[in-house]
Amino acid sequence: MTWNVLIVDDEEQLCKLIARKLKKAGVGTVIAQNGQAALKAISETTIDVVILDYMLPDMTGIEVLRAIKEEKDIPVIMLTSYANVESAVLAMKIGAADYLNKPIELEELKNIVVKVCQQPRGEDDGLSGNQGLVCESEKMKKVLELVRRVKDTEASMLILGESGVGKTALAKWIHENSVRKQKPFVAINCAAIPETLLESELFGFRKGSFTGATASQKGKFLAADGGTVFLDEIGELSLSMQVKLLHVIEEKKIMQIGSNEYHSLDVRIIAATNKSLKKLVEGQKFREDLYYRLNLMEIEIPPLRDRKGDISPLVWHHMEKLNDKYKKELMIHPKVVQRLSAHNWPGNIRELLNTVERLHILKRMGTIELADLEETSTDERLSSVDGNMPFDNKQWTASDNLSQALEEVEEQMIKKALTETNDNQTKAAEKLGIARHTLIYKMKKIGMKP
Template sequence: MKKSLLFVDDEIRLLRALSLSFRKKGYQITIAANGNEARKRIQENNVDVVFLDLNLPDVNGLELLEEFSSLYPQKIFIIMTAYGEVESAVSAMKAGAFDYIVKPAKLDEIELIINKAYNFIGMKLENINLKERLKHLEVGNGFISTSVEMKQIYELIERVSTTDATILLHGESGTGKSLIARMVHNLSERNLGPFIAVNCAAIPEQLLESELFGYEKGAFTGATASRRGKFEAAQNGTIFLDEIGEVPLSLQAKLLQAVQDKSFMRLGSNEVKQVDVRIISATNRNLKQMVQDGSFREDLYYRLNIVDMHIPPLRNRSEDIPFLIEEFLEKHREKMKRNYHVSAQLMKILIGYDWPGNVRELQNAVERAVVLCNGENLSIQDFPREIQGFRQTQPVSSTISTFDKSKTLPEQLEDMEKQLILNAIEENHGQIASAARELGVSRQRLFYKMNKYLEH
């Protein structure tokens, strides 16, 4: 389908020139010489981008923009204004214009803005498609995936949730093990009971036993009253033992009794207590190797590992990244009342990054980008340094790396420079200041280079 433009201006010669030039470039062109004609043309034709002059003979261009913006919110409006009327153009931007251009403008400058507008349209459509596809995904507690491995894990979760089988989750940090543990609990018959999570790595070794099993009054200095532990707190529910590989060997025998018999003794007591709990544990360590090394009890390992689930790292399921980003952005959109977007080119960079911190790192990176974003279009500069560094180490496009033997070295260097500038402008959604920062040059220098290359 052809890209469709509407030019609204009272200069007939300009309209004819624009119409002829852009029809030759493959665009579908509609023209209007005044406001009333523009109202008729925009109703009759399915145009995508409207170029609107502020000085029309029968209507105030700014008022017409406000009218069109409310009637046609999906269309892109670009203001054309004479030199010296930049203040009016700024007012127009506030009224809903996408951008403005100062007349007289070169055709290449106009086409650059058109490309920028269509990139934005494509980005909006991509986000709409993502939202539609998200509605049809199997989503649980914010855990989104389309990968085959994760769908197999979902099926396993559904099967084991109806049982009381002990589950061992293993995978790298940040892959979502705690989310899966909570999903199992929420889908089980114990969902009305408590879900008690214990990070075994965060509790000092000397305190872990009392945290898990509780203690009696006078069991140690400072124990002025009896206190129940996490196992008792999880009665009729689920206890989630995260970082189970950090439990010291000296405590593993008592933990084995709790896992095997659902019984234990409080610190300082000889009374055996029984509990009815479901036990889920998780680790990012190789417990089988720890068994061989003698740092983890073999009998405890097999008791914990009745049902084994390996959660794949995010780099092995990169197809999930756009959906996860969309989910995180949607939460920020609701909270900040701003319609954040990620361009296709930026999304490609984010998909290619290996995310050593997995889903947790991705979530934090998106939150940082939203905080630093200047407007609603996220830029690579809004993301952490390691992601920006990753982008800079990627090979440049084939259009840059391909050498033309018929050209001299200065000519080939100019081609490379031109391509890098165009890439930076596209990546930063036409924001010259951001593109200049990315390229490491001043705005004036970038404008000079743009004018130089647009003339050719």
């Protein structure tokens, strides 16, 4: 299969260099040197990927990008400069697949184009924000790969992970991408409902079965019939409730309080906990038979500090949601995203998103800058001038060359990431939130041996 790439740039020589590089990789090219010519080419030719410069003679790259996204779902790689960093942020928000700073490295551009071309079009890979999950790290992609294999089975699942890592979001994703997606998804926090009320909440009751039962109630399990029941904080269940839950799972029948009749039940059970159920079983605080019933498939979500490659896409996606929620058009500076990406986030995704929302609420317009983060954060490592960044002793002034300053910061971050990962390039790239081939290119650029 031959791919067709549209190169849009008013620098004729650069277009020819890119075309020559892509031709060697077996990629066909079409060249346009202004926005109108680009849109005309897209309407008349099958285009798989667009390489689009921000500065064009007749239109901005943003205007061309908007027009492309309104008409066709074609991946767009933006070319910009450090001086136009806010425009790059806006381009990603509109839907650009990637962006590169000029001057570009042709080998890196070629690798990105080939990678984008190879991605299946029109298929939801389960990583998009529209499906409730946003991830780029290899660790989370492995988790999703495991989930994909079993999402359409009847296997019960146990999701493990620290508080705030996204266990509920993953449970919802499993349901929404399974054969049960047309039926209800009912979530129950076992720790939030008092023990005396939990049985009636889960299994329902008949009118008059106890004081205060003025009307019959189906209960969560029957309400989810045909769909999915998500039992969060399953480790908080008392032993007596564990016996009753085990009976429902084994018999696939339920009897409401005050009734003598069984109701057939068809639900898939997904449970989650931030505790070690194995240790609870060993301490005889959790039934071993129930543990194995719930744990047919065990999925562990890593803490955010171990998958920092997910922080940047989570921030961008949440900013878009917040703009819709609060009717704003705010942007966030990449330096802020870098600072956020360097933090360990003991509260995981929940803490990260709360921080981003607080910044968004307090910023009325424009771009969220480092100063905003330093003024509003209650965490010393985020609010300090140097935060958790690797350029602690460097003081920058307005007279410094921005491009040179960013290159120095980039070099120090790369060296720090490699040191922390014992020169493991794959882990270092994930820590930095970039692709491994991009890391290798940047190492060569600063004179480091890959």
